[in-house]
């Protein structure tokens with residue numbers, strides 16, 4: 040589904056991604072871990088099309104198409120979804136109007152009729168239940184005044200509404216208490232299918248107890264330096280990143 | 291060769307229908323005015339001379355007033371239509387509700403004209419308007435009367451190259467209450483110049499809400515002066531929405547001459563193309579225990595330019611004043627510009643006042659967030675722009691106006 044080859048990207052003249060190789064197949068869950076500042080959010084943002092970053096090399100093929108050639112909205116229409124590490128507050132824009140606009144833009148792109156009010160509200164009801172998002176929040180301005188946990192739940196609510204093929208979850212677990220974590224993970228798992236793929240960026244093994252990864256990658260200084268199965272996450276939790284850094288030095 | 295002002299006076303002379311607005315010796319005063327230049331502090335960023343020097347000898351056209359598109363949907367209220375300043379009874383429909391008087395300004399008596407005790411702002415445009423006034427509306431609300439329905443004035447101009455001096459007078463007697471909406475519009479495409487003056491007198495305990503929608507076409511030029519006089523316990527509110535016109539200068543001055551008053555000034559301006567819109571406001575707190583609140587927001591696109599100059603004056607004995615003023619602007623293009631200057635002038639020591647002005651671009655983070663969800667770039671911008679001005683739009687309580695403005699804002703972006 041997603042094929043990343045030798046991807047390089049920089050911001051403000053500073054190279055952050057230094058040749059990323061990653062291949063994600065349909066139905067798979069990949070976890071990306073790594074120390075602060077190693078480039079995890081940069082990778083997610085580049086995949087979602089943020090233009091602050093300049094891609095200086097490599098390629099990304101998504102469902103047979105050149106992903107890097109698309110505008111952010113086109114990527115969304117093609118099924119890419121990024122759950123932001125820091126969701127943006129947008130005062131004056133209602134959460135629901137925003138989602139409706141998003142759904143209708145995608146439908147227009149696909150040559151479909153706009154969603155009916157009834158269908159939309161039915162969907163809102165069903166999906167907000169999935170992540171136990173208070174219906175009051177759905178009606179408020181996008182993320183405005185939401186608590187950290189509410190923002191993260193709202194990201195997964197949006198994901199549920201938009202039904203993406205490839206979901207990139209950037210530290211969606213950070214700041215969640217154990218109950219919220221279970222709810223969010225449960226939401227993600229419910230949305231998973233053999234046609235979708237999920238990339239979760241996390242610092243914590245505890246999320247991976249709920250969203251069980253097929254692969255765990257360690258991103259370090261702009262490169263994926265180690266890949267393993269779910270046991271790798273346990274090992275990292277126990278031993279930290281130093282041993283990997285040391286391995287790097289030896290190489 | 292006649293001077294610019296002499297030319298204007300000659301044109302105004304021919305159009306005069308209302309006399310008694312100015313003293314008989316005023317011609318001298320009028321001719322003594324200078325054309326404002328950028329060396330005048332008040333006109334620093336607005337080159338009105340360029341407008342005044344154009345040829346304004348075109349004929350006003352009175353028949354075939356095409357006002358359909360400026361009407362409100364299912365409007366339940368008093369409709370007053372002015373064509374080139376003259377009240378057109380065939381297009382208007384207002385009943386003489388008990389305690390409410392609406393009539394053409396030409397029919398107002400000398401005593402009625404004398405009710406407008408607001409001689410606060412002077413200068414070329416007011417003198418010219420007084421000299422060559424072609425008409426307008428006189429609206430009077432009796433003591434203790436709450437007018438049940440809103441009054442919608444459509445101030446329509448027709449005639450390529452024509453100039454109109456219209457004057458409206460609004461008098462709200464003690465504890466009277468009224469909502470007035472005025473739409474400024476013209477035959478689209480016509481090059482027109484209007485020099486409008488509105489005088490508002492709100493007596494003790496009176497309440498007047500004035501919603502102003504400026505939607506002249508792309509060749510409309512407008513210098514508007516609003517002079518407001520508030521007595522104790524009164525409330526005056528204005529929502530000033532500027533969506534059209536090539537050149538617009540709004541002069542709003544509110545004199546608060548009584549205790550326990552509230553004044554509220556809100557404005558939205560959405561500029562594109564080569565529009566130039568200048569909002570000058572002044573709140574003059576002369577008495578204690580009053581509040582005023584001002585919020586103007588602008589979106590400036592293409593090569594358009596905006597000016598905001600808001601002054602709050604708190605006089606020496608006006609203690610316990612709470613005055614808030616804020617202006618913020620979003621520039622959508624590298625060629626758009628705004629000159630914003632909020633001013634506080636405070637001579638009392640026990641007051642709460644704040645003011646500020648911000649200018650920026652649309653929030654890039656928010657733009658990316660919306661786009662990452664599949665919202666096209668143009669729609670995402672439109673959503674953010676609407677959100678930016680929504681704070682002011684929310685202040686519009688009249689639903690006819692609110693709906694109309696929402697519709698016009700959407701249209702503004704669809705072309």
Ligand SMILES: Nc1ncnc2c1ncn2[C@@H]1O[C@H](COP(=O)(O)OP(=O)(O)OP(=O)(O)O)[C@@H](O)[C@H]1O
Pocket residue numbers: 050051053055073074075076077078079080081082124
């Ligand atoms: N606008 C910017 N200008 C300069 N450097 C930046 C900018 N944005 C990010 N960086 C740098 O890029 C590097 C990678 O940041 P990134 O956010 O991708 O890390 P991360 O792996 O997601 O970290 P964390 O675990 O803390 O979320 C960091 O060193 C960061 O300081």
Ligand SMILES: [Mg+2]
Pocket residue numbers: 079080081124209210
């Ligand atoms: Mg990060």
